[in-house]
Structures are given as C-alpha cells and as structure tokens.
Amino acid sequence: MTFAKKLGAALLWIVVALCLAVTLIPPFLDRIYYEGRPSRHYDGAHFFNPDGEIEFSGPPGASRQGFVTRWLLGRDDRPDWPDAIAVKPAQPAPFAAPRGMVATWVGHATVLVQAAGINILTDPIWSDYASPLPPFGPKRVAQPGVRMEDLPKIDLILISHNHYDHLDIPTLKKLWARDRPKIVTSLGNDAILKANGIPAVALDWGRSVSGAQLNGLAPNAVIQCENYEHCPDYRVHVTRAHHWGSRWGTDRNRALWSSFVVATRAGNIFFAGDTGAGDMAWPGEAARLGPIRLALIPIGAFRFWPGQMESDAHIGPERAVQVFERLGASTAIPIHWGTFHLSYEKWDTPPRMLEHYLRCAGIERKRFAPLRIGQAIMVPGYSPVPRRKRRCDHRAIDALE
Known part of the structure; x- marks a missing residue:
C-alpha cells in the first residue's frame, strides 16, 4: 500500500x-455553567427563548x-468558497475623539468600535479555526482585518454567547494577558471564561452595568476624565436575542445568549451577536434604551439547507434590514459573513442580497453598507432614517442564487 x-x-x-x-462522548461532556432561580427564560437547568424554541429545519428526512x-466527511454539498480572501489589515488609531466614533470590521462578528475614548471589541476571534477540535471544523478564509499586534489597548469586550466562532478562548487569553479588559457577557458564559483564568461579568437580559462599576467605583459615580482616553464613562445593557448556546452538544442552553447596547458619550452602539428572528420584538426593546448611532447586525450563515431564506437561529439579509428599521438605527455594519464557511450560501450571497433588500426598503446603501474585512468607517452622527414605501421584486432574489 x-x-x-x-x-x-x-x-x-x-x-x-x-x-x-x-x-458517544457528549453525554459525558455536559456542564453546568449557571445555577439560579427559574425565570421567564430559564427553567432551573436550561435557558430557552420565551418567544419559541429554535427548531431544526431542513429537507424532508x-x-x-x-x-x-456529512460536514465532517466533506459531503455536505455546500457551495464552494474561495480558499483565501485578500485582506489589507487596518492600523487603528489609539482612540477616537470624545464625540467621535470609528468602527473597523475585523471579520465575522468581531468589530473594533472606538467611541468617546474607549476601545470596544465584539466577540473577538483571531484563531484560524472556529472549532473545539482544530484543524477539524470551519477554517478562516480571510485573515483578521487588524493584526493582534496592531490592535489598540482594549477597554471593553462583549461576548454574546458560547459558540466557538463567538467565544474563542485562545484569543481571549491573549487579550486578557495583554490589556486586562473588562468583559461583559450573559449568564453562564462567565463560568467558561473563569475556568480559563479570564474574569468576566455576566448579566441577565434587562440588566446593565456601568463602566464605573466595572472599574471598582460606585455604580452611579460621576466620571471625570481629562482627555477621555480609556475613560470608563459608559454603560453596558444586556438585551434579548433569539438564539441558543452550546460548547459540546449536550451542554445545550446551559448558558444564555444576548445582544447588547453600549451607551457612550458619543452615542449608543447596538451589537446583535448572533440571532434568529423570533418574535422580532427584541430590536424594539433595544431601541427603547435610546437612539442608536451604530448597529452591528448579522447577515450570514442563514441557510442550513439549500434554498433556505433563513433559519430559526440566524437572520438573513431580509430580516437584517427589518431589524435595522425596528432599531431605528442611524448607521449599521453587516457582520457574521465572509470569514468562516458555516452554511449553504455562497461567499458573497449575504452582501448581494442585503443590497437588494435595502433598495426594496428605500434605505440608502451607505446606511448599511457591506465593508471589506479590515475596512474602517467614521460613523456619522445620529440622524433618523426616512421611512419609505417598501417595493420589492422577489424575482431579483432568484437571480442571486
């Protein structure tokens, strides 16, 4: 042989x-990440979506x-993606001005937002694989849009849930060792982080924490900062999303998933994390916390089988536009696409579909424009999006397949 x-x-x-x-192995891998009183989305052992559970949807049988x-065997018939995407890494400035806001798409759900002198990272992942068993699992096709050595000192990290493409322990260990950032997540995910030597604050939906609290000051302390560099003058609100969580299969929904609103002196920032549509009331809940200057909204990994327009766990471009409208956001960046091959759409299907649905809704492209990995934008000041009559030619969607 x-x-x-x-x-x-x-x-x-x-x-x-x-x-x-x-x-065979998962029954031995169950973990209890959180213990607390039952609530409208926690039964005493597992979290759940109060607006309906996530269901697997696929072809008959x-x-x-x-x-x-089929995925492990390479026989899942997903559309081919490029082996590699060219990326020109950005070199961000140390800070944004006190009233300024700059956002850089690092890739997938990782965005560097610099606002009012604080540097925020969302679901940071610099690893090559989003998997518990690399080199098996989804491999990065585009290198991070900011090299780790070029990343400015990080003040705040948001972790939406515990899937490997959102909670990446190797990356978080490096960031913790380097910067000692404050980390905010939802209930249970802090246990995973703390088991790896990374402190975090975990909150339930509807709860919030101030930068002052995170830095050991009184909850309502008046923050005085001379130049607003690394100034903890912000508040993180943990808000509802429609998703699920798991690290090993049988630990499903032992930890909570969430979205976030970060209130800063420069304006509010919304980070959706990863979410399905659910009852579509959650964007309005976030909007009630105040006008949103910047929203980070997922548009990819929405097809669990060929031809599907969205799954229960992931919104596609059509719903992403509806989320943008319901948030009342001024500017949005589409995330969660083009970095890891997770589902059945082509590499560039999400941004092409997004542009179509923006035209349908009469929304200016610049309000919710797809970025290149490594591209940074100066986020304009808040201005409401004019409402227009929706006109959509669904035949054009078929041409995008």
Missing part, C-alpha cells in the same frame, strides 16, 4: 472515529446529526 493510500485510510478512520465521538456527519 502506498503512503498516500495509508494516509487516506488513516484520515478516514479518524473521521469515522470523530463521527462516533459525536454520538434531514437531521442535525446527519448534517454534522
């Missing part, structure tokens, strides 16, 4: 073993286990 055949046989056995492990098996 040639070396190539021996190697191929060995790899096949490894894949088969992994497929068996997916079935399909199953989640079958999808995972």
Whole structure:
C-alpha cells in the first residue's frame, strides 16, 4: 500500500472515529455553567427563548446529526468558497475623539468600535479555526482585518454567547494577558471564561452595568476624565436575542445568549451577536434604551439547507434590514459573513442580497453598507432614517442564487 493510500485510510478512520465521538462522548461532556432561580427564560437547568424554541429545519428526512456527519466527511454539498480572501489589515488609531466614533470590521462578528475614548471589541476571534477540535471544523478564509499586534489597548469586550466562532478562548487569553479588559457577557458564559483564568461579568437580559462599576467605583459615580482616553464613562445593557448556546452538544442552553447596547458619550452602539428572528420584538426593546448611532447586525450563515431564506437561529439579509428599521438605527455594519464557511450560501450571497433588500426598503446603501474585512468607517452622527414605501421584486432574489 502506498503512503498516500495509508494516509487516506488513516484520515478516514479518524473521521469515522470523530463521527462516533459525536454520538458517544457528549453525554459525558455536559456542564453546568449557571445555577439560579427559574425565570421567564430559564427553567432551573436550561435557558430557552420565551418567544419559541429554535427548531431544526431542513429537507424532508434531514437531521442535525446527519448534517454534522456529512460536514465532517466533506459531503455536505455546500457551495464552494474561495480558499483565501485578500485582506489589507487596518492600523487603528489609539482612540477616537470624545464625540467621535470609528468602527473597523475585523471579520465575522468581531468589530473594533472606538467611541468617546474607549476601545470596544465584539466577540473577538483571531484563531484560524472556529472549532473545539482544530484543524477539524470551519477554517478562516480571510485573515483578521487588524493584526493582534496592531490592535489598540482594549477597554471593553462583549461576548454574546458560547459558540466557538463567538467565544474563542485562545484569543481571549491573549487579550486578557495583554490589556486586562473588562468583559461583559450573559449568564453562564462567565463560568467558561473563569475556568480559563479570564474574569468576566455576566448579566441577565434587562440588566446593565456601568463602566464605573466595572472599574471598582460606585455604580452611579460621576466620571471625570481629562482627555477621555480609556475613560470608563459608559454603560453596558444586556438585551434579548433569539438564539441558543452550546460548547459540546449536550451542554445545550446551559448558558444564555444576548445582544447588547453600549451607551457612550458619543452615542449608543447596538451589537446583535448572533440571532434568529423570533418574535422580532427584541430590536424594539433595544431601541427603547435610546437612539442608536451604530448597529452591528448579522447577515450570514442563514441557510442550513439549500434554498433556505433563513433559519430559526440566524437572520438573513431580509430580516437584517427589518431589524435595522425596528432599531431605528442611524448607521449599521453587516457582520457574521465572509470569514468562516458555516452554511449553504455562497461567499458573497449575504452582501448581494442585503443590497437588494435595502433598495426594496428605500434605505440608502451607505446606511448599511457591506465593508471589506479590515475596512474602517467614521460613523456619522445620529440622524433618523426616512421611512419609505417598501417595493420589492422577489424575482431579483432568484437571480442571486
């Protein structure tokens, strides 16, 4: 037997073993990340979406286990993506001005937002694989839009939930060792972080924490900063999203998922994390916290099977535009696309569909324009988006497939 055949046989056995492990091992990997009183979205053991649970949706006869098996074997028939996307990394300034706001898309759900002298990172991932078992799992096709060594000192990190493409322990360890940032997440995810030596503050939906509290001051302390560099004059609100969480399968929904509103002297920032549509009331809940100058809204990984327009767990471009409208946001950046091959759409389907639905809604492209990885924008001051009559030619969507 040639070396190539021996190697191929060995790899096949490894894949088969992994497929068996997916079935046999998870019962031993359940974890309790949070214990507390039952609530309208926690039954005493698991969190849930009060507006309806996430359901697997796929072609007749399909199953989640079958999808995972086909994915591991490379037989899931997903559209091909480029092997690599050219990226010109940005070199951000140390700070934004006291009333200024600059946002740089690093890739996937990772955005560097610099506002009123504080530097915020959302769901940071610099790893090459979004997986518990690299090199198996989704591999990055585009390098981060900011090199770690070029990243300014980070003051605040938001972690939306515990999926590997959003809670990346290797990256968080590096950032914690370098900058000692404040980390805010939702209930249970702090246990995962603390087990890896990373302190975090975990809050339930509807709760908030001030920068003063995070820095050991009184909750309502008056913050005086001479130049607003690293000034903790902000408040983080943990808000509802429609999603789920898991690290190992059987620990499903042991930790909560969320979106965030960060109130700064330069204006409010909304970060959706990762979310399905649910009852679509959650954008309005976030909007009630005040005008949103910048929204970070996912548009990708919305097809769990070919032809699907969105899944229960992920909004697609059409819903993303509706979220933008319901937030009443002034400017938005589309995220969660073009970095890791997670589902059945082509690499550039999400931004092309987004542009179509923006035209349908009569929204100026510049309000919600797709960025290149590594691209930075100066976020304009808040101005309401004019409401216009929606006109949409759905035949044009078919041409995008």
